[in-house]
Amino acid sequence: MMSAWTCQDPTMRRTERLFGIIQTLRTARRPVAGHALAAQFEVSLRTLYRDMAELLAQRVPIRGEAGTGYVIDRAFDMPPLMLTVDELEAAALGAAWVAQRGDDALARGARDLVAKLSAAVPDHLRTAIIDPAIQPFSFRGRRQDGQDVSVIRAAIRDRRKLAISYVDVEGRPTERTLWPIVVGYQDEVRLVAAHCELRGAFRHFRTDRMRRVEKLDAHIPEPFARLRARWELHQRRRSCGEPADST
Numbered sequence: 001m002m003s004a005w006t007c008q009d010p011t012m013r014r015t016e017r018l019f020g021i022i023q024t025l026r027t028a029r030r031p032v033a034g035h036a037l038a039a040q041f042e043v044s045l046r047t048l049y050r051d052m053a054e055l056l057a058q059r060v061p062i063r064g065e066a067g068t069g070y071v072i073d074r075a076f077d078m079p080p081l082m083l084t085v086d087e088l089e090a091a092a093l094g095a096a097w098v099a100q101r102g103d104d105a106l107a108r109g110a111r112d113l114v115a116k117l118s119a120a121v122p123d124h125l126r127t128a129i130i131d132p133a134i135q136p137f138s139f140r141g142r143r144q145d146g147q148d149v150s151v152i153r154a155a156i157r158d159r160r161k162l163a164i165s166y167v168d169v170e171g172r173p174t175e176r177t178l179w180p181i182v183v184g185y186q187d188e189v190r191l192v193a194a195h196c197e198l199r200g201a202f203r204h205f206r207t208d209r210m211r212r213v214e215k216l217d218a219h220i221p222e223p224f225a226r227l228r229a230r231w232e233l234h235q236r237r238r239s240c241g242e243p244a245d246s247t
Contacts (some may be wrong), residue, residue: 003160016084017041018051021062022072033070051074071100083121088128097136101185103149105209141187147213152192155215156180159224162194163210166205174198177221181231193231202234 020041036049052070061073080128083091091113098110119227138151147164155162162178178194189206196203220227 014051017043019084020057021051021055022076025062025070025072026076028071031071033069034064037070063226083125085125085128086119088117088125089132089134092129093134093136096132098185100136101187103140103145103190105148105150128189142187143208145190145207146210147207149183149190149207151213152180152207153217156182158215159220161216161218161220162192163212163214163216164205164210167209167211169209173211176205177216179222179227181228184209194230195227202231 021037023130024037024040034045034048034052038045041048043051052062052064061076061156062070063072064070094112095114099107099114102110114129118126121129152162162180164176164178166174166176169175175198177197178192179197180192180194182193184191184193184204189208191204193204195201195204
């Protein structure tokens with residue numbers, strides 16, 4: 001399968017095109033024909049062959065297989081921070097949103113990410129990070145989390161159960177044991193999608209209504225990929241216009 005990289009600007013600088021060729025080959029599942037690469041990047045075959053020669057001269061492990069196309073060594077990885085302006089602006093936009101709407105730990109991480117990118121990218125790309133052309137706008141206040149959401153994210157990464165004290169929409173307190181799946185970040189609130197042992201079903205819990213959060217030693221007793229697939233199927237079945245469940 002070809003990568004989603006496309007060359008919208010026929011005057012794309014050669015350096016960006018070379019990175020694009022590498023990325024296309026890294027994500028392709030089968031050899032990519034030379035004419036397909038040339039068409040994707042809107043250059044002639046002669047130009048593509050020169051690009052390939054340049055990549056080989058830079059010791060990029062690309063092989064051209066007669067009758068099939070080009071492949072790249074799967075162990076190859078690009079050096080860090082070889083990013084285009086669009087990629088940097090995408091990173092800056094995402095970091096700005098997280099700095100505004102993420103939990104405290106994520107907000108710090110977003111600010112640190114911007115600082116590290118600003119220090120590492122070439123001078124001519126720095127404005128895409130420190131003074132980006134795009135920024136997230138929000139005119140709604142964010143509800144404060146009841147507990148540290150980083151504990152929830154850690155439980156998801158470690159595939160552990162989560163114990164919470166929760167207050168529902170009517171103010172009734174309950175104790176729940178969850179199999180957390182994902183934290184959904186919205187403008188005003190964050191929702192934790194999870195299998196709830198109390199209800200024996202998937203539920204969504206607002207983090208601003210959590211009064212206690214504890215990552216348990218017990219592992220989620222189901223392969224995580226299967227659990228997430230079941231939740232995604234549940235969500236698709238509910239995608240008839242009604243909002244996702246939250247308590």
